[in-house]
Amino acid sequence: SQELEQSPQSLIVQEGKNLTINCTSSKTLYGLYWYKQKYGEGLIFLMMLQKGGEEKSHEKITAKLDEKKQQSSLHITASQPSHAGIYLCGADTTANQFYFGTGTSLTVIP
Amino acid sequence: SAVISQKPSRDICQRGTSLTIQCQVDSQVTMMFWYRQQPGQSLTLIATANQGSEATYESGFVIDKFPISRPNLTFSTLTVSNMSPEDSSIYLCSVRTTGFNNSPLHFGNGTRLTVT
Numbered sequence: 506s507q508e509l510e511q512s513p514q515s516l517i518v519q520e521g522k523n524l525t526i527n528c529t530s531s532k533t534l535y536g537l538y539w540y541k542q543k544y545g546e547g548l549i550f551l552m553m554l555q556k557g558g559e560e561k562s563h564e565k566i567t568a569k570l571d572e573k574k575q576q577s578s579l580h581i582t583a584s585q586p587s588h589a590g591i592y593l594c595g596a597d598t599t600a601n602q603f604y605f606g607t608g609t610s611l612t613v614i615p
Numbered sequence: 616s617a618v619i620s621q622k623p624s625r626d627i628c629q630r631g632t633s634l635t636i637q638c639q640v641d642s643q644v645t646m647m648f649w650y651r652q653q654p655g656q657s658l659t660l661i662a663t664a665n666q667g668s669e670a671t672y673e674s675g676f677v678i679d680k681f682p683i684s685r686p687n688l689t690f691s692t693l694t695v696s697n698m699s700p701e702d703s704s705i706y707l708c709s710v711r712t713t714g715f716n717n718s719p720l721h722f723g724n725g726t727r728l729t730v731t
Contacts, residue, residue: 538719538720545727546724546725547707547722547723547724547725548658548707548709548722550616550719550720550721553718553719593657593658595720602648602660602663602673603648603660603709603711603720604660605650605657605658605659606657607657608656608657
């Protein structure tokens with residue numbers, strides 16, 4: 506199965522600080538997706554990246570996919586308590602299945 | 616995006632019993648999946664629910680323990696059979712409205728299962 510490693514596993518930041526979460530694959534990614542999960546709730550789709558070098562932004566969140574399509578980063582600028590939750594990367598495999606990374610738990614201290 | 620309704624939202628069950636979780640989508644979708652999320656962990660794919668045929672199970676998951684039905688393009692069920700406390704997890708239904716590598720998965724709100 507596809508292995509997606511996320512780092513860090515957990516993150517505690519002060520409100521207003523910037524932060525970055527990484528997602529690394531052992532294989533070339535066909536499509537890379539970022540999700541956010543609030544504690545005890547379902548998953549919210551954030552962004553989809555498909556091309557090497559692609560970068561997308563939405564509000565204060567920016568996601569990038571490297572040229573080799575094996576690593577992605579999610580960057581949050583000026584974090585707020587509303588950004589708290591679990592961030593998950595996910596990817597398509599050649600077997601037409603979808604796997605998730607190990608997850609990053611984010612806490613933002615007001 | 617598709618609206619996904621999952622029932623029940625939570626349940627507490629006794630060991631040895633079975634629970635069937637329903638997933639209803641408001642539109643026809645090409646692909647439906649079932650995931651498990653154990654406490655404090657990421658999501659693990661259980662199986663792909665195939666319309667009109669047997670589900671495709673991931674390594675470590677078997678049909679006898681997690682029978683899945685998908686009678687049409689908008690509905691699927693997952694049964695957790697002969698439950699034990701280790702089955703306590705969140706079970707999530709997800710769908711893809713178009714094919715591979717074209718669109719994200721969308722998720723229901725999940726079923727929080729506690730087995731005592």
